[in-house]
Amino acid sequence: MDSFTKFAPHLIKTNNVAFKERNKVTEIYKNPPIGKKVIIKGWVRTKRESKNVIFINLNDGSTIKNIQIVADPDKLKKDQAIKITTGACLSVTGEVVESQGKGQSFEVIADQVTILGESHPDEYPLQPKKHSLEFLREIAHLRPRTNTFSAILRIRHAMTFAIHKFFNDKGFVNFHSPIITSSDAEGAGEMFRVTTLPPNSVPVNDSGELDFKDDFFGKEASLTVSGQLEGELAALALGEIYTFGPTFRAENSNTTRHLAEFWMIEPEMAFYDLEDNMNLTEEFLKYLVQYALDNCLDDLEFLKNRALDEEKNKPQNERNELDLIERLKFILENPFERISYSQAIDILKDSKPNKKGKFQFPIEGFGADLQSEHERYLVEKHFKKPVILFDYPKDIKAFYMKQNSDGKTVKAMDVLFPGIGEIVGGSQREEDYDKLLSRVKELNIPQESLWWYLETRKFGSCPHSGFGLGFERLMLFVTGMGNIRDVIPFPRTPGNAEF
Ligand code: ATP
Numbered sequence: 001m002d003s004f005t006k007f008a009p010h011l012i013k014t015n016n017v018a019f020k021e022r023n024k025v026t027e028i029y030k031n032p033p034i035g036k037k038v039i040i041k042g043w044v045r046t047k048r049e050s051k052n053v054i055f056i057n058l059n060d061g062s063t064i065k066n067i068q069i070v071a072d073p074d075k076l077k078k079d080q081a082i083k084i085t086t087g088a089c090l091s092v093t094g095e096v097v098e099s100q101g102k103g104q105s106f107e108v109i110a111d112q113v114t115i116l117g118e119s120h121p122d123e124y125p126l127q128p129k130k131h132s133l134e135f136l137r138e139i140a141h142l143r144p145r146t147n148t149f150s151a152i153l154r155i156r157h158a159m160t161f162a163i164h165k166f167f168n169d170k171g172f173v174n175f176h177s178p179i180i181t182s183s184d185a186e187g188a189g190e191m192f193r194v195t196t197l198p199p200n201s202v203p204v205n206d207s208g209e210l211d212f213k214d215d216f217f218g219k220e221a222s223l224t225v226s227g228q229l230e231g232e233l234a235a236l237a238l239g240e241i242y243t244f245g246p247t248f249r250a251e252n253s254n255t256t257r258h259l260a261e262f263w264m265i266e267p268e269m270a271f272y273d274l275e276d277n278m279n280l281t282e283e284f285l286k287y288l289v290q291y292a293l294d295n296c297l298d299d300l301e302f303l304k305n306r307a308l309d310e311e312k313n314k315p316q317n318e319r320n321e322l323d324l325i326e327r328l329k330f331i332l333e334n335p336f337e338r339i340s341y342s343q344a345i346d347i348l349k350d351s352k353p354n355k356k357g358k359f360q361f362p363i364e365g366f367g368a369d370l371q372s373e374h375e376r377y378l379v380e381k382h383f384k385k386p387v388i389l390f391d392y393p394k395d396i397k398a399f400y401m402k403q404n405s406d407g408k409t410v411k412a413m414d415v416l417f418p419g420i421g422e423i424v425g426g427s428q429r430e431e432d433y434d435k436l437l438s439r440v441k442e443l444n445i446p447q448e449s450l451w452w453y454l455e456t457r458k459f460g461s462c463p464h465s466g467f468g469l470g471f472e473r474l475m476l477f478v479t480g481m482g483n484i485r486d487v488i489p490f491p492r493t494p495g496n497a498e499f
């Protein structure tokens, strides 16, 4: 019999066999094995000690909940008690017993403690007190050890899984679009160049322009800003596909909603028109929120209380009317408002902030590109629920969007969420070869780099649609966090690529 079966035979069924020498704290909470031996491995959050007893709060990352370890200082090896400090990594074997103390219903009486890694208390930057999010960004290598970030990272995982599950259950094919691309159709000026040319002696041609002939790919290449164009090719063969990958934008927008590297989910569906597209988006977003409520409640409760605590310091009018969990439930209970761009412009033009000159970008009429302040006015003040705007002016949208018969608008849609603004952007795609080509020419988009995209419209084209959901924007909404830098492990923003 190995040591695990000897110690905890009742837990072997639920635990990962490959790591049999560890009982996950989340499993222990589900069904506390009172009277049984367990092996816990995790990191010290706090330690309290008196003369004849040491209480250690250990967190093993499997849940926001710590487990209380009770140790007898006389039973510890020499120096061990001193070395058990906040941040240290321990392996503890002991018996689960009902707890005498307040705050927990059970605890583990340690009979053996091994210090796997000391933590050097003078240097360890995470103390058992509240640290600012700004400070934690500077120690992004350690912030997963905090309650806030471990909760966010577990939710991030759950959302990733839910996204794949949603599409898989519907028969969508997960399609891997390339990360390195040579098509600059979409993101001119916003792309990161990929090159192996020496930075200090770049080859130029006779007319003094950069010559990419000798570069790795024999042509100019960049990191992708979207997998959509390739996704469309796949939809026109497989029917319904989705991509879920990293995208890169060298836009110098230092906002709380923009990253230079972010993850995007881009479904693309043959035979869907704009309305089918809106229906799918709404169902998808509601599914993800429901999944979070069903599977991440402990972490959401923690983040809810954390936010309520923060808001205590804010004036009444800056506080959320609903708490995090109420906001998530609210999304499920109400249909999204669907209005055309033109209707939105009318509402914004007549709105108080516009008339009083409160918008940084005043709305004069049709054609205005909506800024986040306008989007949030519509969602938070006017409709007080998510809004899908459709039929945008063609001049502010991409070349591939299907033109309406009015000659002015395209079948685009943006989903706007409270606290965030745009969370999804999508459209029905132009499937007509001639119309698409004339738009490409009108906008002076280099045709050579798009020949393959245009060809799909020549060979068995069909109506199709798709959208892009920014994964971190979804994470902002689900976690209630205010800054996109705090919902991705290692944020990349202008001037920041540490870790
Ligand atoms: P915005 O106007 O907010 O910059 P966009 O119009 O540039 O958004 P799209 O090109 O439609 O956005 O991209 C699809 C989705 O990707 C957006 O709805 C948003 O959720 C997300 N997104 C776009 N840019 C970023 C970014 N820099 N960081 C994080 N997410 C982003």
Ligand code: MN
Pocket: 251
């Ligand atoms: Mn943008």
